[in-house]
Amino acid sequence: MQYAPTKQQYYSVFKTLIIVFLLLVLSNQNNDRLYGNETGKSLNKAPSGPAIHVIFTGEENGYLEPCGCSEVQLGGLPRRHSLINLLRKDDNNGIILSLGDIPGKVGRQDEIKMETTLKAFEQMGYTAHNIGEKDISMGIDLLGYLSQISSVNFVSSNIVNLNPQILKIEPYIIKEIKTKETTLKVGILGIVSPGLIDDVYQEIEVVDPIVSLKPLLNKLSDKTDLLILLSHAEIEDSIKIAEIYPEFDLIISGHGIDEPVLHLAKVKNTYVIPVGEKGKYLGTITIPPEFSRRNGDRSSNSFLPPAEIISLDKRFEDSPEMKILLKTYQQRLMDEELLAQVFKTDLPSNLTFIGNDDCAVCHNKIFRHWEGTSHATAYETLVKAEHEYDPECIECHVTGLNYFTGFETIESTPGLRGVGCESCHGPGSNHKETQSKDYGKADVEICEICHEDEHSPNFEFKEYWQKIIHPLEEK
Ligand code: HEC
Ligand code: HEC
Ligand code: HEC
Ligand code: HEC
Known part of the structure; x- marks a missing residue:
C-alpha cells in the first residue's frame, strides 16, 4: 500500500500541469492574433464563450484603403470586412455602427466614394450610420438620395429634418438582439456638433444635442438594456454629454483623434471611447449573453462589458468582396474620366x-x-x-x-x-x-x-x- 505519490506520479501530474499551462498560453496567443493585443490597443480582455459584439468604426474621411505607399499603413475596407467576419462568426445579429463622415472632401470622386462605402456598409451588415458634417457638406440632395436607397439606417438625434420627402433619418434606432437566454434591446442615438456645420441648409436644422437628447432619453431609458451614442463631436463635448446624461452606457466619439486608445475615459457610468479616423481602427464591445439591465438599476454600471480598439493591420486579410467593390470604384473613376x-x-x-x-x-x-x-x-x-x-x-x-x-x-x-x-x-x-x-x-x-x-x-x-x-x- 502506498499513500504518498511515487516519483512517477509526481512527474505525471507535473507534466499535465505543464501541458495545461502551455495550452492556456497558446490559446491566449490565438486570441491576441485575432484581437490585436500586441499592438497595445486592447482595453480589456474579451470574455470567453458566445457573446454579442457591438462593432463601431470612426470617421471614414474618404479613406477606402491604404495606398500601399508604405508598409505600415493601417485600415481599409477589405481588412475591416475580414475582421467583422471573424467577430461575427458565431452570431449574425450583432450591431455595427458608423460614426459619420464618409467623404474626405467635396467633389465627384468623393460622391463616388460615398456610394461605394455605403455599399460596403451594406455588405458588411452595418446597422446605422450617424450623419457627420462632411456627409452634409456633400449636399442634401445626394445625402437624401443615399438615405433613400441604402439599407443602412441614417440616424441623427439633433438634426431636425424639415424635408422628410427628400431625407430619411431616424432620431434613434432600437435594435433587438436575440440570444438563447434573452432578447436585448439596444438604443442607438447619434449627434453632430452644431459648431462643425459651416453652411445653412433649407432642408435641415442642426440643434443643440444637450437639448434634443433629453426627450429621447426619457422615452428610451426604461425600454432598453443598453444605450449607445454616436457622438460626432470633439472629445470634450462627448464627455460633457456623458456628465449630463449618465443613461448612456457607451459614447463613441471621434473628431481629430487618430490615436484612439490614449483617450479612453470613464465618465460616471459611461465609457467615452474615440475610435480614430480613416477606418484605421475598429472598436468592439463584447456583451455577455445573459446581460440585461432593463429591470435592474441603471445607475449601477458594474457589469459594463469590456471594450477593445483593434488596429487594422496586416494580420487581417483583404476580403474578396471588398476587393471587387474597390475594383468597381476604380472602374468608375476611369469611365467618368476624372483625371x-x-x-x-x-x-x-x-x-x-x-x-x-x-x-x-x-x-x-x-x-x-x-x-x-x-x-x-x-x-x-x-x-x-x-x-x-x-x-x-x-x-x-x-x-x-x-x-x-x-x-x-x-x-x-x-x-x-x-x-x-x-x-x-x-x-x-x-x-x-x-x-x-x-x-x-x-x-x-x-x-x-x-x-x-x-x-x-x-x-x-x-x-x-x-x-x-x-x-x-x-x-
Ligand atoms: C502625397 C503623395 C502620394 C500620394 C497621394 C500617393 N502616393 Fe504612392 N508613394 C508616394 C511616395 C513618396 C512613395 C515612396 C514612399 C517611400 O518609399 O518612403 C510612394 C510609394 C508607393 C508605392 C510603393 C512602391 C514600391 O515600389 O514599394 C505604391 C504601391 C504606391 N505608392 C501606390 C499608391 C497608390 C495606389 C496611391 C493612391 C491610392 C498613391 N500611391 C498615392 C507618394 C504618394
Ligand atoms: C527627386 C527630385 C529630383 C529629381 C527627380 C531630379 N533632380 Fe536634379 N537635383 C535635385 C536636387 C535636390 C538637386 C540639388 C543637389 C544639391 O544641392 O546637392 C539637384 C541638382 C541637379 C543639378 C545640378 C547639378 C548637381 O548635380 O548638383 C542638375 C543639372 C540636375 N539636378 C538635373 C536633373 C535632371 C536632368 C533630372 C532628370 C533626369 C533631375 N535633375 C531629376 C533633385 C532632383
Ligand atoms: C512628385 C512627388 C515626389 C517628389 C517631389 C519626390 N518624390 Fe521621391 N518618390 C515619390 C514616389 C511616388 C516614390 C515611389 C516610386 C515607386 O516606387 O513607384 C518615391 C520614391 C523615392 C525613393 C525610393 C524609396 C525606396 O526606398 O525605394 C527615394 C529615395 C526618394 N523618393 C527620394 C526623394 C527625394 C530625396 C526627394 C526630394 C529631393 C523626392 N524623393 C521627391 C514621389 C516624389
Ligand atoms: C540645351 C542644354 C540644356 C537643356 C535642354 C537643359 N539644361 Fe539644365 N543646364 C544646362 C547648362 C549649360 C547648365 C549650367 C551648368 C553650369 O553652368 O554649371 C544647366 C544647369 C542646370 C541646373 C543647375 C542649376 C544650378 O543650380 O546650377 C539644373 C537643376 C538643370 N540644369 C536642370 C535641367 C532640367 C531639369 C532640364 C530639363 C527640363 C534641363 N536642365 C535642360 C543646359 C541644359
Missing part, C-alpha cells in the same frame, strides 16, 4: 513643362542615372496597383498633374509619367532656351510635398537623397 477634371493652376510667366527627354540632351549622365531610380517607374507602380486612373494617386506619381501643361493622360502626355526632372526642378521651358544657372533650386521642401507623413513615414532627407543622388556631370 481630365482635375483642377489645374496656371504656371507663372508662360512657363511650360517640357519632359525629361529634352533635359537628357544636355544632362545625359543625370538622366541615365534617373532612369534607374524608382521615381522613373512611379507611374508603372500605379498601373501594377490598378490605380492609374485615380487622381488621388496620380498626383504624386507623375509630373505636374496640378498645373496646365503638366501630366494629363498617359496617351496625351507620356513624357510626364513618373516623378520626372521637373517634379523637383519645376517647368523647364525657359531654362532649355537660356540654360540659366538660376533655374531649378531643389531641396527638402520639394521632397516633402510627396514624401509626407502619410505616404512616406520614414522619410529623412539626407538618407533618401543619398539613395538617388545625381552623378557628377562632366563640364
Whole structure:
C-alpha cells in the first residue's frame, strides 16, 4: 500500500500541469492574433464563450484603403470586412455602427466614394450610420438620395429634418438582439456638433444635442438594456454629454483623434471611447449573453462589458468582396474620366513643362542615372496597383498633374509619367532656351510635398537623397 505519490506520479501530474499551462498560453496567443493585443490597443480582455459584439468604426474621411505607399499603413475596407467576419462568426445579429463622415472632401470622386462605402456598409451588415458634417457638406440632395436607397439606417438625434420627402433619418434606432437566454434591446442615438456645420441648409436644422437628447432619453431609458451614442463631436463635448446624461452606457466619439486608445475615459457610468479616423481602427464591445439591465438599476454600471480598439493591420486579410467593390470604384473613376477634371493652376510667366527627354540632351549622365531610380517607374507602380486612373494617386506619381501643361493622360502626355526632372526642378521651358544657372533650386521642401507623413513615414532627407543622388556631370 502506498499513500504518498511515487516519483512517477509526481512527474505525471507535473507534466499535465505543464501541458495545461502551455495550452492556456497558446490559446491566449490565438486570441491576441485575432484581437490585436500586441499592438497595445486592447482595453480589456474579451470574455470567453458566445457573446454579442457591438462593432463601431470612426470617421471614414474618404479613406477606402491604404495606398500601399508604405508598409505600415493601417485600415481599409477589405481588412475591416475580414475582421467583422471573424467577430461575427458565431452570431449574425450583432450591431455595427458608423460614426459619420464618409467623404474626405467635396467633389465627384468623393460622391463616388460615398456610394461605394455605403455599399460596403451594406455588405458588411452595418446597422446605422450617424450623419457627420462632411456627409452634409456633400449636399442634401445626394445625402437624401443615399438615405433613400441604402439599407443602412441614417440616424441623427439633433438634426431636425424639415424635408422628410427628400431625407430619411431616424432620431434613434432600437435594435433587438436575440440570444438563447434573452432578447436585448439596444438604443442607438447619434449627434453632430452644431459648431462643425459651416453652411445653412433649407432642408435641415442642426440643434443643440444637450437639448434634443433629453426627450429621447426619457422615452428610451426604461425600454432598453443598453444605450449607445454616436457622438460626432470633439472629445470634450462627448464627455460633457456623458456628465449630463449618465443613461448612456457607451459614447463613441471621434473628431481629430487618430490615436484612439490614449483617450479612453470613464465618465460616471459611461465609457467615452474615440475610435480614430480613416477606418484605421475598429472598436468592439463584447456583451455577455445573459446581460440585461432593463429591470435592474441603471445607475449601477458594474457589469459594463469590456471594450477593445483593434488596429487594422496586416494580420487581417483583404476580403474578396471588398476587393471587387474597390475594383468597381476604380472602374468608375476611369469611365467618368476624372483625371481630365482635375483642377489645374496656371504656371507663372508662360512657363511650360517640357519632359525629361529634352533635359537628357544636355544632362545625359543625370538622366541615365534617373532612369534607374524608382521615381522613373512611379507611374508603372500605379498601373501594377490598378490605380492609374485615380487622381488621388496620380498626383504624386507623375509630373505636374496640378498645373496646365503638366501630366494629363498617359496617351496625351507620356513624357510626364513618373516623378520626372521637373517634379523637383519645376517647368523647364525657359531654362532649355537660356540654360540659366538660376533655374531649378531643389531641396527638402520639394521632397516633402510627396514624401509626407502619410505616404512616406520614414522619410529623412539626407538618407533618401543619398539613395538617388545625381552623378557628377562632366563640364
Ligand atoms: C502625397 C503623395 C502620394 C500620394 C497621394 C500617393 N502616393 Fe504612392 N508613394 C508616394 C511616395 C513618396 C512613395 C515612396 C514612399 C517611400 O518609399 O518612403 C510612394 C510609394 C508607393 C508605392 C510603393 C512602391 C514600391 O515600389 O514599394 C505604391 C504601391 C504606391 N505608392 C501606390 C499608391 C497608390 C495606389 C496611391 C493612391 C491610392 C498613391 N500611391 C498615392 C507618394 C504618394
Ligand atoms: C540645351 C542644354 C540644356 C537643356 C535642354 C537643359 N539644361 Fe539644365 N543646364 C544646362 C547648362 C549649360 C547648365 C549650367 C551648368 C553650369 O553652368 O554649371 C544647366 C544647369 C542646370 C541646373 C543647375 C542649376 C544650378 O543650380 O546650377 C539644373 C537643376 C538643370 N540644369 C536642370 C535641367 C532640367 C531639369 C532640364 C530639363 C527640363 C534641363 N536642365 C535642360 C543646359 C541644359
Ligand atoms: C512628385 C512627388 C515626389 C517628389 C517631389 C519626390 N518624390 Fe521621391 N518618390 C515619390 C514616389 C511616388 C516614390 C515611389 C516610386 C515607386 O516606387 O513607384 C518615391 C520614391 C523615392 C525613393 C525610393 C524609396 C525606396 O526606398 O525605394 C527615394 C529615395 C526618394 N523618393 C527620394 C526623394 C527625394 C530625396 C526627394 C526630394 C529631393 C523626392 N524623393 C521627391 C514621389 C516624389
Ligand atoms: C527627386 C527630385 C529630383 C529629381 C527627380 C531630379 N533632380 Fe536634379 N537635383 C535635385 C536636387 C535636390 C538637386 C540639388 C543637389 C544639391 O544641392 O546637392 C539637384 C541638382 C541637379 C543639378 C545640378 C547639378 C548637381 O548635380 O548638383 C542638375 C543639372 C540636375 N539636378 C538635373 C536633373 C535632371 C536632368 C533630372 C532628370 C533626369 C533631375 N535633375 C531629376 C533633385 C532632383
